[in-house]
Amino acid sequence: MVARFLTLKLTLMGNTFRKSVWQTIGMIVAAVYALSIVGLLVVAVVGLGVFEDPAWAGLAITLGGALTVLGWWLIPIFAFGVDATLDPHRFSTYAIPRRTLVAGLAVAGLVSVPGIATVLTALGTSFAWVLEPGTLLVALVGAALGVATCVVGSRAITTLLAPVLESRRYREVVTLVALVLVVSIGPLIGWLANGVEVSIEANPGDSTGMQLLPVFEQAAGVVGWTPFGASWALASTAHDGDWAGLVGRLAVALGTIALAWLVWDRALARALERPPVGDSGGGRAKGLGAFGRVPFSPTWAVAARTATYWLRDPRYSGSLAIVPLLPVIMYFSSQSTGNYFLLLATGPFVAWILGFSISNDIAYDNTAFALHVASGVDGKADRWGRAIPMLTVGPLVSAATVIASVWVADSWHLALPLLGLAFGFLLVSTGVSSAASARLVYPVAKPGESPLKSPQGAAMATMVSQGIGFLITAGLSLPVLGVGIAALILGGALWGAATLLVGVLYGALILVLAVRFGARVFDRRLPELLQQVQSFP
Structure with missing residues (x-):
């Protein structure tokens, strides 16, 4: 036997x-x-x-x-x-x-x-x-x-x-x-x-x-x-x-x-x-939740659903749990090297990671993505709906990280350029994610499974998709990075204000263009996207 x-x-x-x-x-x-x-x-x-x-x-x-x-x-x-x-x-x-x-x-x-x-x-x-x-x-x-x-x-x-x-x-x-x-x-x-x-x-x-x-x-x-x-x-x-x-x-x-x-x-x-049967009791209804606090439109309905996922789905909340720990990691690394460069870079890095976290949002929907297809949600509403929660929380988290890092490092003169870099990276990475998630979709853990679990065969697809996304984000972020480096080297309030202005305006421009591109790709590939999501192991 x-x-x-x-x-x-x-x-x-x-x-x-x-x-x-x-x-x-x-x-x-x-x-x-x-x-x-x-x-x-x-x-x-x-x-x-x-x-x-x-x-x-x-x-x-x-x-x-x-x-x-x-x-x-x-x-x-x-x-x-x-x-x-x-x-x-x-x-x-x-x-x-x-x-x-x-x-x-x-x-x-x-x-x-x-x-x-x-x-x-x-x-x-x-x-x-x-x-x-x-x-x-x-x-x-x-x-x-x-x-x-x-x-x-x-x-x-x-x-x-x-x-x-x-x-x-x-x-x-x-x-x-x-x-x-x-x-x-x-x-x-x-x-x-x-x-x-x-x-x-x-x-x-x-x-x-x-x-x-x-x-x-x-x-x-x-x-x-x-x-x-x-x-x-x-x-x-x-x-x-x-x-x-x-x-x-x-x-x-x-x-x-x-x-x-x-x-x-x-x-x-x-x-x-007595085999386990899972949770027997369901949650009690508490109204419409986030859906009752947003305007009545397809875009805001998608935004409310995405915000609910971020709060209640451990696959999303686990990603957010890492963010407060990144400054701690950078602080210890700075202590071992004797300078605060890594700590000061935490704010822009956190912003980059936050924006890129929605680059595979469709795959996390799993079978719920069929609702988008059946209800006829267009690409513009879907792309902006997924980006709105990140654009609401992301700037606050990025700004708080920057302020905390310059306070610990006692480098308040770098606050403006670091804020400019953080906001620019957040907007650019969110835009690239909105475009990439309509084209590059790879398998993820299913709802209810461990976020630490990787589906069999997904490692290579994940590396390729994320590698392409990171390269595109890095290339489009060069203008903001260039102005930010100049501000850090030359110093002065004017250069800091210029970095903040360029980061916000240029990042907003890339975000709008990327969302429009992603919306067109989403509308064109909607049947293929549904087929991909349903075929994931």
Whole structure:
């Protein structure tokens, strides 16, 4: 029966290559990228163990393995909706013993790009102890236990939290938390790098590796006794001859797998008997919302619907959640470099990103785009309706970011030119988005899915479409950028006022022309756009 699960998963993976060319390309690119990373990691770790100090290899395997387990356990919680090809609910009508079902799902969970990469990395890095046959055997056992900890623990957590994961409110909150964690990685790395640099300057006689070795040893010593790192620390413990520690870590590893297996088994039984049905209660009617606050016209109806999406759809609100964090990232980056250039550039950069955020608005409509076709909304009303919410909120957010950056940097003399750049970039990027979204449409996460999820085969189309849009926006923004650079170099209130005037007037001109062009393209390609949106996987 386990072999049948494995065959079924392989068949499903093979069928993805027949769906579309983009899915095939995406799978091949992901596989090549994963194999290259695996090869680099294995060569580096094995080289440490064979040609350098085996202790370094043990530290790398313990800490890296713990991070791998943590990723397997946490990523499915944030990126909900991924790898549901073997959903256990689909087997509820079959008389399959639960233990057999758990074992089959566990083995099938390895048949994916991340699963295969994890197995190859775990087995390959074990040969860092190739010069010590006894330790190598322990390392292979630890690798098998580590992979089992990854898969069983991941399945146990996702199955246990399945009723909560079905909640739309939970998905919205988790999305925002995930985005905050992702954008915080940069400042954290900068802070750590700055601390290492200070440590090196304080102890110039020691090499960087010798200064960091005690820190890594202490971290590995603690992590090796946790469920995340116990399996991976078995080999280094055997190498040190700590047999009591080896038995203790083996007990922690086996206990973790047994507990995760038990949790998964009980959660699966509950899920099969009482499968989640999603949110049962609908929201209570509270009037027309944004539709009751705008004039009665097709343009303002589209604007009201777009504004509602921005407030209630996590795929939109997640994009807005990043904006307040960008100044924080730029501030930490400026602290590490010693100047405030990146911080001062935050306002124009935020404006650019805000305007470009509506460049694929039609794809986010999903099946709701059929309402535009059925109701006969013309291109002009659709283009301006989607741009109005951005033109209402965008200038306020951009201006607030500019004022905050010049206040922190104490550079009030740059306020006018930076405002001019921000408003110019916002108007130009909004105009380009209004034109591009009528021509370049690519797959996105469907309503209710994780905003962090990318449909299979969409990576290449996304890169090409966004690359073209960014190049066009950059080219059309050159006049505003040129005046802004002149104002920053020459200084003076007149140059600042000129930048603000040029940014607003030139940006407004590009916006009007781009919206008109986008409206004509929209009217001409309306059937093709509907067909594209409905064909997205």
